[in-house]
Amino acid sequence: MKRTIFLVLIAIFVVMGLAACGGQKLECTDPIGCVEVAPDEPILLASSLVISGPNTELGLDSQYGVEIAIDFRGDVLGHPVELQPEDDGCNAEGGQTSATKIVSNPQIVAMIGTSCSGAGVPAAKIISDNGYVMVSPSNTAPSLTDPELHEAGYLRTAHNDKVQGRAMAEFAINELGVTKAAAIHDGDPYTEGLASVFSEAFQELGGEIVAFEAIDANADDVIAPLTTIAAAGPPEFLYYPVFIPLGSLITKQAQDVEGLDGVILAAADGVQSPSFLEAAGDAAEGMYVSGPDLGFGNEIYDKFLTAYQEKYGTEPTAPFHAHAFDATNMVLDAIEKVAQQADDGTLLIGRQALRDALFATSGMEGITGTITCDEYGDCADPKIAVSQVQGGEFVPIWP
């Protein structure tokens, strides 16, 4: 009897030993941890984009870009890719909440987002501190990739506003020939960064900034601050790179302020959407809006647009869908590069290795151009266009 038990025990040990040797076991050696994707489990990505509130179109458009990129790609290393969409609310609180939610799920490999730079600042910190990585398709504030402020897990495929603000200043001075401008921001990193870059470039090019004013993003009365601006100048050119409720409000009320009649209005990509045109109505006619140049003219973009139209039944509603598409491909490429694969299909993705691979992205051909990341996470191939609102549409006119 004793012998039987002994033999059974030995047999069990042998079987266990064989099992252990037979399945090649992956060891996580990454300094900040790994994601293990079991066979038949999807690779989980998260997005944190603005999908509620007045700026919904901006975020949904990017989210569609991510979804199309995932559709086009199909399976990655034998695993389907799944997206967990979160909302950044286009404010710091939303960025904080969504990032916290994302880092609480150990299966999430990377995050695409955020939409708004204001949400990106806290999100970058949380994502980086927890060893995750994020690629933003539409944050443009210069501070996010500033050498002193950059967080280790932050990259973006959107242009840096150092380029966009400068482009608008050049357009104003060289094309429109104005010399006196005023800039308005709402205190959000995106708007403040863009307004300051514009002001600096405008002054460098020989113009004069007569007023640099801040208005709360949820303000309902803008007559008083506009009166202040008119009293300080009056400016010939009013630049307000803000988001929708404030952007359309300024557009409508600027003409009512004495001293601002006939002022040239200009805004940036934060308002480049149909709902802005609908809200601002006739008042927006003739104003200028800067944003990424969407005249990519490559084959893949045409294919993208067809898929977009088919899947969502609409034209793109904001400028950053292509950047989101490229950001997603960047992440999936990096996963393909660094993932270790076991015989049974289990994937082991090292988080530091993934970060390194993303920062090492170089010469990747995306819709938005050739994507090459620098050490502070700026990956875009920035091309800025200025559009004018003509007949209720954004018509690109420069360059």
Next chain:
Amino acid sequence: MSQRFKNIDYIGIVLWLFRAAIVVIVVWGTVSKLFLGQGNAYTATDWIDFLVAGLAQGSLYALIALGYTLVYGVLFMINFAHGEFLMSGTMTATIFVALPLSASGFLDANPILGMLIIMVVAMLVSVGVALLTERVAYRPLRRAPRLVPLITAIGASFFWQYFFRGLYGSALVPFPELEVLKGEWAVFGIAVLKTRAVVMVASVIMLIGLYVFIMRTKTGTAIRAVAEDKDIAALMGIDVDRTISITFATGAAMAGAAGILYGMVFRQVHFFMGFVPGIKAFTAAVLGGIGSIPGAALGGLFLGLFESVGPPLFLEGLGIPGAHQLKDVIAFTMLVLVLIFRPQGIVGERLAEKKA
């Protein structure tokens, strides 16, 4: 000697220092603005523009504040869903009445009739939403401790916000611009935007109307009786529940009208539009003395004026950049000051212990 020291009220001293500091800041800012030429140089016209903008904004606050004050008067409860009553009526009337009327050209052909129709629809919807909220969320809690209906009100506020967001979407809806209200009128040589003038006149008419309603009619008397003492009022044969419903309806009607005036001035409405004006109007009601109708009107006007004139006057004088962004700081600092130094508000009566 040591006895005298013990009698010193240190909190009192701190409060006095605080009061003095605020006065010094305001005076210093104003002086350096007006006499030392700090910041922009404003002309008299600019100052008048600030004043008019402030008064117009203030009369909107006043109209909304009435709802807070009326409900507080009868129930001693802060109805935080009041801003949502405004939003519900305004959005519904804008989407289903104002936009179609404007598209068909009716609004520009008959501006007064058109605006009245829009306003009546907004008021009816607001009243409907208010009565429903009162019946479902507040009435069952009539005898509960005071904190309970307050929290319920916050819940109701969120519910209506997201209900209407689900219904109408989260995009901004443009409010049609009336052809006759473009441009300015000269009033005593002062150019005033037509929309602002209309807002001010309409607000004053409604405020007077409400005052007469409360003071001169039977229903108004019933409302005042219920505010005085619900139990005795019931003994006198007043239907208390019905009177409370009427109070809610009156406040909501004012809010609906204010919402349409808001849409007329700012020309865009959205599901979140009730929140900030609601909080500001609550501030105005407390400022004027919550529970008092003239107090709410005065508080609203004061708040609007301070928000508009304060930043260019003393904040700019202190050399603060982007002063207009800080208008909310002024509004809420005023609220804090009133709560500390004059809790009964500008014209508020000292409440009996039972009420306070």
